[in-house]
Amino acid sequence: MKDFLKKVFFFDHPAQGVFAGFTLLLAAIWIVPALIFIKGDFPRFTVFNQICLAGLLIAVIFVLIVWIRFYFCHPQPKKVPWNAPGRLVLYAVGLLSVLLSGWIFLYFLRSGGSEEFSLAGAAVLVFLIWVLWVPLFLFPGNWKIILVRGVCLSASIGCILFAANILRVLLSEYLFLINLADDYFPAEFTNYALLYPAAFGSVLLWILSYLLTARMYAELAQIPIRKIFCRATVTILCLWAGVYLISLGMAYAARSRTDRTMAELEKHFGQKLSLDALYAAYSRNRLVDEKFWQQVKSCIEQVYPEKAISLEEWIADVPDGFYPESTLRQFRPVFERSEARKKLAQMMNRRLPAKKWTILSGGDPTCLAFFELNWCRTVCRWELWKVRFALADGKLPDAYAAMERMKRVTDYLGNRTCSLLTTLVMVSCERYRMRGFELLLASGKVPDEVLNRWKAELEQDEKAVPGIHFDTVYAEAVFLANWTNSLAYGRTPPPKTDDSPRNSDFHLPGKKSPGIYGLRYLYPPLWYYCTLDCSHMMRLFKVRNFGDIVFKKEMPGFLCHHLLPPTQSAELKIAVLTAWYHAMQALIGVELEKRRTGKYPDALKNPPIDPFTGKTMIYRKGMLTLNDPVWIGGTEKFDSKAKRQVPGVEIVSAGPNRKNDIGARLIFKKATAIDGPDGRDGPDGQKRGKQSGERNAK
Numbered sequence: 001m002k003d004f005l006k007k008v009f010f011f012d013h014p015a016q017g018v019f020a021g022f023t024l025l026l027a028a029i030w031i032v033p034a035l036i037f038i039k040g041d042f043p044r045f046t047v048f049n050q051i052c053l054a055g056l057l058i059a060v061i062f063v064l065i066v067w068i069r070f071y072f073c074h075p076q077p078k079k080v081p082w083n084a085p086g087r088l089v090l091y092a093v094g095l096l097s098v099l100l101s102g103w104i105f106l107y108f109l110r111s112g113g114s115e116e117f118s119l120a121g122a123a124v125l126v127f128l129i130w131v132l133w134v135p136l137f138l139f140p141g142n143w144k145i146i147l148v149r150g151v152c153l154s155a156s157i158g159c160i161l162f163a164a165n166i167l168r169v170l171l172s173e174y175l176f177l178i179n180l181a182d183d184y185f186p187a188e189f190t191n192y193a194l195l196y197p198a199a200f201g202s203v204l205l206w207i208l209s210y211l212l213t214a215r216m217y218a219e220l221a222q223i224p225i226r227k228i229f230c231r232a233t234v235t236i237l238c239l240w241a242g243v244y245l246i247s248l249g250m251a252y253a254a255r256s257r258t259d260r261t262m263a264e265l266e267k268h269f270g271q272k273l274s275l276d277a278l279y280a281a282y283s284r285n286r287l288v289d290e291k292f293w294q295q296v297k298s299c300i301e302q303v304y305p306e307k308a309i310s311l312e313e314w315i316a317d318v319p320d321g322f323y324p325e326s327t328l329r330q331f332r333p334v335f336e337r338s339e340a341r342k343k344l345a346q347m348m349n350r351r352l353p354a355k356k357w358t359i360l361s362g363g364d365p366t367c368l369a370f371f372e373l374n375w376c377r378t379v380c381r382w383e384l385w386k387v388r389f390a391l392a393d394g395k396l397p398d399a400y401a402a403m404e405r406m407k408r409v410t411d412y413l414g415n416r417t418c419s420l421l422t423t424l425v426m427v428s429c430e431r432y433r434m435r436g437f438e439l440l441l442a443s444g445k446v447p448d449e450v451l452n453r454w455k456a457e458l459e460q461d462e463k464a465v466p467g468i469h470f471d472t473v474y475a476e477a478v479f480l481a482n483w484t485n486s487l488a489y490g491r492t493p494p495p496k497t498d499d500s501p502r503n504s505d506f507h508l509p510g511k512k513s514p515g516i517y518g519l520r521y522l523y524p525p526l527w528y529y530c531t532l533d534c535s536h537m538m539r540l541f542k543v544r545n546f547g548d549i550v551f552k553k554e555m556p557g558f559l560c561h562h563l564l565p566p567t568q569s570a571e572l573k574i575a576v577l578t579a580w581y582h583a584m585q586a587l588i589g590v591e592l593e594k595r596r597t598g599k600y601p602d603a604l605k606n607p608p609i610d611p612f613t614g615k616t617m618i619y620r621k622g623m624l625t626l627n628d629p630v631w632i633g634g635t636e637k638f639d640s641k642a643k644r645q646v647p648g649v650e651i652v653s654a655g656p657n658r659k660n661d662i663g664a665r666l667i668f669k670k671a672t673a674i675d676g677p678d679g680r681d682g683p684d685g686q687k688r689g690k691q692s693g694e695r696n697a698k
Contacts (some may be wrong), residue, residue: 015221016230018070019214021063023233026210027240028059034243034525038250040532041559070217071138083461089143135216139475145219149212163198166191170312170513171487192514199519244524244542251520251528258535269474269544273481279357280420281471289353296347296375302340314637319384320435321629321638334391341382348379348405352412354459373425374408380432383409387436391443399440400450406433407457419479420570423472427576434580434664441591441666442648448592455588462581469545469574477541480563484534490515533559540564547571572656575611579653582608583617583664591666600649611653617663621649624665 032052036042082639136146168317170192199304218225262273271277304313315323315331323331335341359575383402410433437454440446490513520527537559540549546567584610594600600621605617623645630642652663 008435011641013230014066014070014073014219015223016228016233017066019228020230020232020236021066021215022213023210023236024059025063026206027236028056030523031240031243034247034523037525037529038247040529041431042529049509071134086359089147094578134143135220142219144215145212145216149216151211152205152209156202159198159205163195163202166195166198166501167516170195170516195514196518197246199522203414203522208308208351215400247524247528248521250526251531254531254535256527258531258538261535261539265477265481265538265542269477271474273478275326275357275478275482278418278475278478281416281474282357284380284416286351286354286415288356289354292347292353293355293372296344296379299340299344299347300375300378305340313375315631316379316385317378317471318629318631318638319381319388320629322644323332323631327631327633334494335382335385336389344382345380345386345405348408350400370419370421373413374421377425377428380406380409384432384436387439391439391445394445396440396445399436403433403440406436407501414464417468417471417475419475420472420567422467422475423570424573428469428576430580434584437584437588438665438667441587442668446582451588455585458581458585458588462578462585465574465577465581466544468577469571473541473543473546473572476567481538482543483563484559486513487513488515488517530559536560539566545571546574569656572612576656576662578611579617579655579662580664582611583651583653583662586617586619587649587664587666590651604651608651610653612656612658612662618651618652618660622647624648624650624667626665626667627661659676 022210035052036049039048072290136143137149139146214228215225218228221228227626227670266272310333315321315327316335341669355372357369383406386402387399390396390402400554406429408431410426413422413429417423417426441451540560543549549564549567586604590600590604602621604619606615607619609615610617624647626644627642628644629640630644631637632639632642646667648665648667650663650665652660652665654660655662
């Protein structure tokens with residue numbers, strides 16, 4: 001056992017031992033993460049990962065043992081005078097380490113970085129300098145080779161940290177869409193053009209410093225340099241090369257699987273996974289008219305100029321709220337006198353054209369500027385107000401025209417949808433159209449033939465939902481495919497235009513971000529892992545709706561955990577459309593039956609199916625509880641918790657939150673004034689109710 005330990009720790013050959021330990025440390029730092037990436041367990045802390053990290057710890061302990069034995073048990077050279085060249089270099093290096101550490105600490109402290117980060121960075125730098133220059137303290141007579149080796153080793157570590165910082169900032173901007181470069185690091189620390197020179201330069205410097213380290217230990221031990229490469233060192237280098245070649249072959253195989261996955265996805269969707277193909281699908285059978293959308297933007301800016309939010313804006317944005325008659329009398333003239341709203345209504349009296357896409361930054365999930373989505377929502381809010389005012393005046397044709405304009409907006413959003421965001425805005429706009437149907441039904445003035453036409457129209461809308469869902473899945477697959485493609489091959493943001501957002505730094509304007517695909521040969525295990533992760537993520541999109549995407553939190557993979565979570569609730573949000581269409585069709589049927597029989601049914605003969613539960617929807621008749629926002633003025637503006645009890649019928653679905661809050665209702669009572677907490681009119685309903693009761697008693 002004693003002889004075995006002597007061989008393991010190189011008791012008889014300390015120089016070969018310390019160089020073998022140096023080689024082992026470098027190999028362990030490279031191989032341990034490689035095994036974790038190849039196993040595919042990153043970033044989970046599995047048993048396999050713990051074993052790998054334990055092996056790294058053992059390697060560090062072994063290196064410390066052979067390192068201490070060589071430096072502190074090796075015969076010391078004769079004493080060197082204090083003013084010898086080696087001593088002077090030693091003093092200069094010590095002073096440089098102190099000044100450099102202090103500069104880094106003060107820089108990060110003044111630039112807004114955390115104090116803990118500054119202290120940690122300075123401590124690591126001091127530690128590295130101390131470890132790299134310890135031989136100079138103990139062997140100042142060999143200062144020339146030690147100095148050259150230390151400079152190369154320090155430069156290689158600096159290049160690695162420099163390249164790693166650029167990659168960290170680049171990945172953060174891709175994943176979280178925030179610009180870390182301008183906040184914490186100077187421009188020269190995050191210059192993307194220096195990524196490749198720093199990365200490849202670090203490799204060359206590592207090789208040079210490794211050979212210089214062999215030369216240094218050979219001179220310190222006064223042995224030929226070829227003897228420093230003992231059998232253990234050669235074995236470690238062969239193992240290192242073996243892991244490199246195996247991971248390189250696995251990366252090529254994973255790349256082939258990814259290409260097959262992308263081909264299968266394109267066959268599944270029937271078109272290529274590219275922004276050009278998505279744009280062609282979006283603008284299919286529609287004229288692209290950028291001037292139209294610029295006019296829409298101009299009209300909305302005329303109504304909502306850049307100033308503090310006014311009373312009109314508060315009310316106009318909540319057309320389904322309940323207001324006192326005095327507030328409505330104050331708001332309506334201002335609303336109807338708006339020339340911009342009148343012009344916008346005229347523009348919406350035809351099929352909406354497609355909008356020219358504005359690319360903000362090539363390939364990431366928000367690379368397209370969907371400015372018109374907010375405009376579409378605003379238009380639907382205003383049209384619902386027009387329905388309310390038209391019904392108050394008994395002008396059904398005006399109400400029908402407003403409903404048609406809302407339908408054109410939702411048709412624009414749902415016709416070959418181009419993103420999940422577009423689909424979700426469509427759901428929001430359909431909510432206003434459903435409220436318009438409710439108001440028209442409650443008026444009791446809509447002819448039977450119009451009700452039947454609406455019912456048939458809603459039936460067609462319901463049939464279109466699966467296609468919209470499928471198109472949305474395709475759009476998200478395109479964005480993710482372009483995201484990974486731009487991360488791999490780089491992107492050049494377009495020049496800033498009038499449509500660019502004010503906070504343009506959010507999308508890296510003017511900064512050419514490099515692709516990281518060119519670094520694949522530097523670390524093939526990471527290339528294998530990223531390629532496999534990308535293939536796994538894209539394979540999940542070989543479905544027709546988001547509900548079929550099987551994603552588990554414990555699933556390994558980095559991209560899946562950062563890019564897929566926003567899609568997890570998409571199925572439920574899109575199912576809201578189906579629930580509304582089911583409920584509104586059934587509610588129209590209830591109104592038609594009431595006109596035939598003279599009363600509303602106590603129960604539905606063929607109740608619609610709830611898409612959230614698979615069971616029948618709930619039908620209620622009698623006093624309904626409404627949770628629509630109630631205008632209270634003042635600072636609060638609205639009381640979203642106010643509840644109103646009104647007579648009517650409703651058909652509701654459980655909804656995505658299982659609160660029975662998605663559906664359609666028909667209110668018997670005229671719903672233009674506010675009801676207080678006890679059901680009486682006005683925000684001070686209790687007081688008004690008391691006065692009304694006194695008058696009735698008299």
